[in-house]
Amino acid sequence: MKKILNRYGWTITALVMLTAMFLIFRGLRVDSEVRLTRMKESGDAALSGRIRIAGVLASRGEQSFAQRIQIDAVHPDGLLSADLTVMSDHAYHALSFSHSHNLLDDHQAEAIYTISAQTVGQQNHLTVIRRSWQTGRETYASLPVDLKSSLSLSAIGARYDPWYAINGDMKSALAWIDDTLYGIVPAGEGDSGSSSLFRVNHWRTDRSVETDPPNQPTSTELARLSLDQGWRPLALFAYHQQLVLVSGTRQLDAAGQLADGYSLLAVDLYDVSGQVMQHVDVDASFYNIQSITLNEDTLCVTTGGDELASRLFTLSLAGQPGYWGKITLDEPEQTNLDPARLALVLDEHAYLLDVVRLHPIQSDDLLSVTYQDGYVLKDIPWPYLENAAYRGRTDLRLTVVDPNGAQRYQVYLDCGLNDDLQPLLAVGPNAAQADIRQIANLVLEEAPLS
Amino acid sequence: MTLKKLSRSFIQRVGKLYYLINHEYRLLQKQILIVCLLEFVIGQVLFIVTLTPYNREEKLLFAPFEQIVAQSGQSLLTIVSVGFALLIIGLGVHQQFTPGKSIYRLYHLETSAGILYGAKLIAAFTGLLFVLLTQLVSIIVAWFLFFQSSASDLIPGSLQLAFLRSAHLLLLVPADTWHLAFQAVLLILAVACVISSVLELHKPGKSAFPGLAIMVAVILVTAVLLRIVYGSLDEFNPATRFFQLLVATLLCGSVVLRGRHLLVERAAC
Numbered sequence: 001m002k003k004i005l006n007r008y009g010w011t012i013t014a015l016v017m018l019t020a021m022f023l024i025f026r027g028l029r030v031d032s033e034v035r036l037t038r039m040k041e042s043g044d045a046a047l048s049g050r051i052r053i054a055g056v057l058a059s060r061g062e063q064s065f066a067q068r069i070q071i072d073a074v075h076p077d078g079l080l081s082a083d084l085t086v087m088s089d090h091a092y093h094a095l096s097f098s099h100s101h102n103l104l105d106d107h108q109a110e111a112i113y114t115i116s117a118q119t120v121g122q123q124n125h126l127t128v129i130r131r132s133w134q135t136g137r138e139t140y141a142s143l144p145v146d147l148k149s150s151l152s153l154s155a156i157g158a159r160y161d162p163w164y165a166i167n168g169d170m171k172s173a174l175a176w177i178d179d180t181l182y183g184i185v186p187a188g189e190g191d192s193g194s195s196s197l198f199r200v201n202h203w204r205t206d207r208s209v210e211t212d213p214p215n216q217p218t219s220t221e222l223a224r225l226s227l228d229q230g231w232r233p234l235a236l237f238a239y240h241q242q243l244v245l246v247s248g249t250r251q252l253d254a255a256g257q258l259a260d261g262y263s264l265l266a267v268d269l270y271d272v273s274g275q276v277m278q279h280v281d282v283d284a285s286f287y288n289i290q291s292i293t294l295n296e297d298t299l300c301v302t303t304g305g306d307e308l309a310s311r312l313f314t315l316s317l318a319g320q321p322g323y324w325g326k327i328t329l330d331e332p333e334q335t336n337l338d339p340a341r342l343a344l345v346l347d348e349h350a351y352l353l354d355v356v357r358l359h360p361i362q363s364d365d366l367l368s369v370t371y372q373d374g375y376v377l378k379d380i381p382w383p384y385l386e387n388a389a390y391r392g393r394t395d396l397r398l399t400v401v402d403p404n405g406a407q408r409y410q411v412y413l414d415c416g417l418n419d420d421l422q423p424l425l426a427v428g429p430n431a432a433q434a435d436i437r438q439i440a441n442l443v444l445e446e447a448p449l450s
Numbered sequence: 451m452t453l454k455k456l457s458r459s460f461i462q463r464v465g466k467l468y469y470l471i472n473h474e475y476r477l478l479q480k481q482i483l484i485v486c487l488l489e490f491v492i493g494q495v496l497f498i499v500t501l502t503p504y505n506r507e508e509k510l511l512f513a514p515f516e517q518i519v520a521q522s523g524q525s526l527l528t529i530v531s532v533g534f535a536l537l538i539i540g541l542g543v544h545q546q547f548t549p550g551k552s553i554y555r556l557y558h559l560e561t562s563a564g565i566l567y568g569a570k571l572i573a574a575f576t577g578l579l580f581v582l583l584t585q586l587v588s589i590i591v592a593w594f595l596f597f598q599s600s601a602s603d604l605i606p607g608s609l610q611l612a613f614l615r616s617a618h619l620l621l622l623v624p625a626d627t628w629h630l631a632f633q634a635v636l637l638i639l640a641v642a643c644v645i646s647s648v649l650e651l652h653k654p655g656k657s658a659f660p661g662l663a664i665m666v667a668v669i670l671v672t673a674v675l676l677r678i679v680y681g682s683l684d685e686f687n688p689a690t691r692f693f694q695l696l697v698a699t700l701l702c703g704s705v706v707l708r709g710r711h712l713l714v715e716r717a718a719c
Contacts, residue, residue: 006472028609028610
């Protein structure tokens with residue numbers, strides 16, 4: 001043995017090293033492939049252009065999975081048109097802790113909000129916690145609520161945080177009108193009693209729920225909404241000076257017990273004092289909520305279950321909210337959604353974003369987005385952006401050019417995620433194109449944000 | 451000379467080179483293994499010490515792995531380990547100028563000095579790579595031991611991401627062919643600088659100062675080059691890349707040739 005080691009020591013060392021390096025390099029450099037496939041739409045064709053869905057599809061009984069990539073708009077002619085969001089780990093965290101389906105709005109970009117409930121004596125209290133992204137400082141508001149839970153609230157506390165929005169049916173619990181925070185007490189499985197529509201008047205620094213002075217409560221209950229008959233709040237949005245509450249009614253079995261799935265979908269408009277202004281409801285049989293978005297006057301509720309369907313409502317300040325209709329979306333090939341691989345991207349049409357492998361890649365690899373027929377839409381220098389995000393660069397500009405070399409659109413990317421945890425992006429449509437470094441179909445350059 | 455004689459001569463030279471490399475590497479092997487073992491153990495201890503507060507505060511779930519690597523001082527450990535490896539290489543060369551430590555009397559040194567120098571370079575380069583590989587393995591093992599269970603579900607690819615986000619890890623695993631080539635040249639340059647410096651010190655009959663001064667100048671220029679290449683995220687155009695690689699290769703080539711010249715000169719004495 002010693003003789004062999006003496007004679008072949010260097011050879012053995014070199015072979016072991018080469019093998020180890022090959023395996024390590026190979027393991028650390030794995031492609032990420034993204035495919036974009038068009039979904040078949042059936043229903044009222046006039047509605048298809050109004051559908052908005054953002055986020056991740058969740059299959060029955062399984063946890064959904066937040067993707068690193070979110071593309072908000074795709075043109076029918078095949079080129080990405082706007083709002084490309086490439087998320088680093090930090091953005092991923094930010095997104096995870098915020099409402100994943102609407103990205104971050106201005107308020108959520110400043111702070112993270114969570115809601116927790118606890119029992120003091122015989123009274124349940126709701127606590128809204130605001131934690132600043134920048135300083136980490138927490139402030140609180142509390143509200144006595146009539147929410148009864150089959151869970152042991154007093155022992156462990158029932159906590160709603162926006163992470164729940166990824167998996168749960170409650171997609172948005174908070175809304176802002178003129179910098180005032182409004183919220184709906186999220187009621188989940190097994191809860192009874194009442195949910196509450198509330199407004200936060202001011203924040204305090206003391207966490208204790210019993211420290212609200214009687215004449216200066218931190219929050220005010222605007223409306224008490226009974227959870228009888230399986231009624232469940234699903235999303236709250238601000239619409240001009242009104243609040244839009246989307247809710248559903250759980251199905252009941254023959255014995256009058258709550259069963260899986262929903263049987264009714266309702267949209268209510270409240271004024272800021274908690275009065276119901278308008279109401280519309282539709283019969284809808286579905287298992288879970290995939291996405292709820294409010295885009296201008298169009299409310300889009302996408303539900304899962306036996307079918308993946310988007311129901312559209314139109315809102316107006318003067319008249320009654322109207323139900324437009326439903327579009328059913330069918331996946332071209334697969335029927336069972338794999339939450340770890342699939343995300344839905346919509347603008348004019350519905351697409352499935354299929355992330356085949358999520359591993360990051362080496363710098364000369366590109367993240368390809370292709371049509372089902374294999375046509376490459378674009379290539380993203382993913383590691384470059386990742387690296388830029390790590391270094392805190394805030395001056396990157398992303399340009400997408402078509403295969404003929406013509407520039408299609410350009411956005412600035414705020415990659416300073418390390419510093420402020422804010423994901424992307426400021427749009428600069430008319431910036432000059434200078435000093436470019438072209439990588440396949442995509443041009444990336446530095447530019448001062450102005 | 452017939453083809454048969456040529457091939458026989460070539461095989462003899464390759465065989466001689468192989469035995470020389472093996473011999474040179476055996477001189478370094480034990481010391482390098484000790485450095486690697488220490489590097490691995492200290493690396494794991496540093497990880498454990500760094501991770502303790504994270505685990506206590508349950509923050510590990512959201513800590514990027516590259517942040518843990520940076521905080522645990524792995525880059526300093528790498529520098530120290532590489533420094534020790536270079537010291538061992540230098541001492542190894544120095545020892546061979548002491549009686550009874552060399553096998554070179556078996557060969558005709560006047561004609562085989564080039565092969566001897568090549569063998570020294572290759573063996574030392576292997577040792578240095580072994581130290582770097584140990585550091586790499588240490589970091590990956592730490593990820594599997596301490597990080598994987600908490601992070602892999604939440605942050606898929608966190609290990610791979612770390613190797614794209616950390617400048618230190620990018621040095622261990624170059625992100626592209628260009629960086630790989632550049633680093634290979636730099637490692638050979640580092641080894642050649644050490645060996646040539648020792649040979650300068652043992653240069654017969656002349657002052658070692660001018661030669662050592664040139665070595666210091668080469669190291670400074672290399673440091674500046676290193677700063678330019680790794681100091682910016684900018685993607686250099688192909689011409690700039692070629693120029694950088696050319697400068698590094700010229701520096702490396704001149705140091706290697708200088709070392710070979712010194713060895714031949716020494717052998718001729």
